[in-house]
Structure formats: structure tokens, C-alpha cells
Amino acid sequence: MSAFSDKVKGNWNQIKGKAKQEYADLTDDDFLYEEGKEDEMFGRLQEKTGKTKQQVKDWLDSL
Template sequence: MNQDRVDGNWKQVKGKLKEQWGKLTDDDLDVIAGRRDQLLGRIQERHGLARDEAQRQLETFSRQNPEIFFERS
């Protein structure tokens, strides 16, 4: 996925991410900016989840929202 597509999609994605993980702040989402590894770390931090649980939730979210693209690290 090229970064232009991630960037263009990102504004639409923010709302869905906040619905799923309500403790994520606008500042968190600005820092994340479409990067999967950053999102995973913020989910862990804000929601007090172990890495494997945060990763499971993110995979489920990605399957349920295939129109959302993340840059893989």
C-alpha cells in the first residue's frame, strides 16, 4: 500500500478507530497516522492490553473493515 493512499484514507479511518478503541485520543491518532505498529502500541498503552490481545483485536478490526489500509512496518 503506498503512503498516499494510506494518508488519504486516514481521515476517514480515525472515526472508526475511536469507535473501536475509545481511549485513543486525537493526538494518538495524529501520531499513528496510518502506521500499524504505532497503532498497536497505542492500543496496548491506552487500553492496558498485552501485545497478543491488542494484535488479535487489530486483526479482527482489519478483517471487519477491509477498506481500511495500514502501512506495515
């Protein structure tokens, strides 16, 4: 697990709330996170936001 993922997991509820405020069409299902399946979650977020995987990671890290 990367340091990014550790940080995200530690603040997950706050991050989800801020992200959903910025992109109203994001749902709780888009943020389903399972160990080892972060690529799937990032793929859903990429699709909804139009960002690259790295941009999604950077965006979530900034929240």
C-alpha cells in the same frame, strides 16, 4: 511504504473517526503518524485496544 500504509493515509480522517467510535479511550495523540514511525503508532493502538500488531493493521484496514 506498504500498500497498507498508502490506503490508511488516503482515508486517515475517516479511519480515525471510526476507530474512536469503537474505542472511546483513543485520542488524536494515539493516531499521530510520522513517516517511518508507524511502529510507534501501532504500539500505542495495541496498548489501548489489546490487539496484536497484525490485528491492529487488519482492524484499521477494515474500517
